[in-house]
Amino acid sequence: MNLFPLLLAVFLIIPFFEIYLLITVGSLIGVIPTILLLIITALLGAYLVRSQGLATLQKMIVRLEQGQLPAEALLEGIFILLGGALLLTPGFLTDVAGLFCVWPVSRLYLVRYLVQYLQQRAVVSSSFSSVSTESKRGPTIIEGEYQRKND
DSSP: OOOHHHHHIIIIIHHHHHHHHHHHHHHHHOHHHHHHHHHHHHHHHHHHHHHHHHHHHHHHHHHHHTTOOOHHHHHHHHHHHHHHHHHHSOSHHHHHHHHHHHSHHHHHHHHHHHHHHHHHHHHHHHHHHHHHHHHHHOSOOOOOOOOOSOO
8 A cells, every 4th residue: 555645645735725724714704813713623622632531531441340342442542632633733624623533423433434444344354365375275175084886
């Protein structure tokens, strides 16, 4: 998998788009309201990251106390961490993406989608790996006994 196009988009295209959005919104509503809007989204994001992070940590503790693996809570924690990082980045596009990762309803959707994607990918990769290992071993040999009936 070639990561160059993805890295190019992340480090070049998104910042240019963010700057364009900041200039456009700033020209429509003014500089001070634009800065205040960015500060409000950052504060809202920080509050959500803190509250949702603590709630997710509590879920993990409960699952561990019950003897279960907290896989879903760990994925939620990853999305909260990603959302927090996006909310720290100045700009409207990253703020929307960060809030989407931190907001409980949308985060649950993201976690379910990721789990479903990983399960489908695991099934596909396991079927390919069984085919490739079978071809490396050669034909399948079944041992047994037989008798000729026409003698």
